[in-house]
Amino acid sequence: MGEELGVTAKKSENFSQWYLDVVRKGGFVDQRTPVKGCDVFMPWGYGIWEEIRAIADPMFKERGVKNAYFPLFIPKSLLEKEAKHFEGFVPEVAWVTRGGDEELEEWLAIRPTSETIMYYTFSRWISSYRDLPLRINQWVNIVRWETKATRPFLRTREFLWQEGHTVHATWEDAKKEVDEMIDVYSRIFRDYLALSFLILKRTENDKFAGADFTVAFDTFVPEAGRILQIGTVHHLGQNFSKPFEITFKDKDQRVKYAYQTSWGFSTRLVGAIIALHGDDKGAIIPPAVAPTQVVIIPIPFKGREREVVEATRKIKEGLEDLGLRVELDDREQYTPGWKFNEWELKGVPLRIEVGPKDVEKGGFTVVRRDTGEKSFETDVNVVPEILQDIQENLRERAEKKLEESIVTVEDLEGVRKVVEEGKIARTYWCGRDECEFGVKEETGAEIRGTRYDVDESEEAKGKKCFFCGREAKYVVYIAKSW
């Protein structure tokens, strides 16, 4: 649609250009909007988000989460209620100051996240231990007025996300919720999006503004040498329940402040999928979230068009009967070769070609996007198996990439070298701010945290801090990030 096809850069040589080519030319996004950093999510890109939502939403609901919708606008005074939260978000708030012809008495923030407006309301919904746990989620748009360079899906001023917010009677109940949501996110990201990731507890300096602690999912893109945060789960303790007066009468008749969690992932996931799985030909979308899982391309041959068209229609019906998302690309103005390139760029996991020879032999040719492997098939029932195989192959590849990117080192020089090689340094840390800020200044890379799902602290015993040489307490992961 108006732009030339084809990726102009190799992923390993110029990741930034490669990524822009893929998202633009593959029809994921249109950045040519009149507001910088506010992109159009085009049907192909938005379609992946729809599939992610269709997978995640029932998983949330199974846990008793209910969807709702809270206002876009948050009055300034409300956003200020939790001081750290306000400080954390105020530099990137878009403010509504006028409604119609009138100046507003109080500025309204476009939600940069919804803790404050939700918890203002939760305080009225909860009065007894019987009202707990409360589990509310919303799928909404978010605005953060980024001053950093924006990049489609990965960092945009407006994006889409889900934010889940839960309220519990005890710190332990909230902790259990955090752990269970980490498990839910892990399954979504690994089993459906085929992503690999580290589950890291962020440092005190890096945790969410207002959290007791933050657990983040970090995926890694070797070709860019950068980590990408793809989801977070926060234990909020009583940091919000106190200023927002979310209290409940417990079984012992005492009125207590509740404990809370919040968790979210965003359209950044679409960018992560493209960045992690793609190759020099374009994107590779995992079958589980591909808006089109199989594209059928007829190979016309003069005088035999009808046979071919009939065969493709039959295959399409057969695949749809199996519950697959299928598109028949019978556009006449493009050659088959042109179509192959376009669908490879978009990342459709499986292509089926049907020419007169295939028809004669009573079958069709299947081409896998992940490996390029071709095979001749006669039964549509093999297709779900091949898709399953692609899904697993993408996941295995992604896991291998992550494993190969982590290098354990013992000192700053080691960290510097690993980071410069575009990898993740795994090392030992004393836990002091000086060393955390120091390594950022020296190398541009950040301490991303300690593993949350595996206790690695034993290994730090007897080790020295990579930065200051003092006694180490933690095994940490250091990398550059977006």
Next chain:
Amino acid sequence: MGEELGVTAKKSENFSQWYLDVVRKGGFVDQRTPVKGCDVFMPWGYGIWEEIRAIADPMFKERGVKNAYFPLFIPKSLLEKEAKHFEGFVPEVAWVTRGGDEELEEWLAIRPTSETIMYYTFSRWISSYRDLPLRINQWVNIVRWETKATRPFLRTREFLWQEGHTVHATWEDAKKEVDEMIDVYSRIFRDYLALSFLILKRTENDKFAGADFTVAFDTFVPEAGRILQIGTVHHLGQNFSKPFEITFKDKDQRVKYAYQTSWGFSTRLVGAIIALHGDDKGAIIPPAVAPTQVVIIPIPFKGREREVVEATRKIKEGLEDLGLRVELDDREQYTPGWKFNEWELKGVPLRIEVGPKDVEKGGFTVVRRDTGEKSFETDVNVVPEILQDIQENLRERAEKKLEESIVTVEDLEGVRKVVEEGKIARTYWCGRDECEFGVKEETGAEIRGTRYDVDESEEAKGKKCFFCGREAKYVVYIAKSW
């Protein structure tokens, strides 16, 4: 959750209070937010919207409509591009004037509708007749800075909607799309939401700002004596394609301006469902869109709790196996009677009661929300039939209400009388602005338009205009509206 149960007003005596009681106490909405007119759509109210979306979205997609997401922000200069459109919307735009610490160079409108931002983009997506038709839809939030009194779902400053936008090669193609979308909307509103409505072509003065013509769905609430617009379909002609330069090279190699349509419905539908179907006990939600279709309430009896609980679980499983949305209300802190009232207020279409006697007789008691009828049943397979019957009964009731509300009259006094009785006046009109503005001033009621689905113009022949006595051209419908 914090408010007393129970509707304090009769629907027929004080509709406004009745409506507020139902939406607040039934858990549809929480209005106690810090921004006037920006309500919280609570899980029960939002859940209905989710069901509507789940029904409509596949119907759109079947027609080749693709979902996308366009930016929330529209620069002032872009909104101004189509002059009438700008004039129509500018009085109710919320403006972002600051991002972070900085004054913006250009004010950004929070989308009051997305024609301008979408068509700015469409112009780059379309170059050939082969790119047509283009059909794009989005499910998003909308802001209109209302100065009128707000009312939950019916008129709010922020609401949710879907907006479909299509582009075609000819005026006739766009007209066909309009007609087909009217059919789609009719099916959604009638077959699933059980609403009755008039399909009216709005007058020139009342059409959408920038449309060639507007067709609107008007439902009528007799207890309020008011019409409610629940959806619109616009033929935009070339009114936007010219300023936005949406052109295509046609088969004849000539570059032409395209023709467009747009169509939308909003969370107002949730309010329409409540207003139209509800009774003095509360809401009645049609089974097709009820977040919970069946609630099971155990009637505990000392010493026999276990039998009852086991029976309810079995019934729940049986109903869920039939694909129904079921809730078991086994909360111990409430009496069965209290629960009956609450679920009646929320409008769950079917209640199942299970006490020890029911268990003994090997069955359960079913209570219909629409008629209050009770029956004893032994087989869960009857439930889908009963729900289907409720669905049809609600639709028939709604249709009867509309029919009974339309009264044909011939002059202004007749119109005045009918409107004062809280009905819809059907009468004859010459087509002149003077009479349209005149009746509004005299009676507070508006000419809502002429029927679009049925040509009634023959009937106007030989009749006099109800207002001025000149020769009539149209049969029109006049009523007060929200």
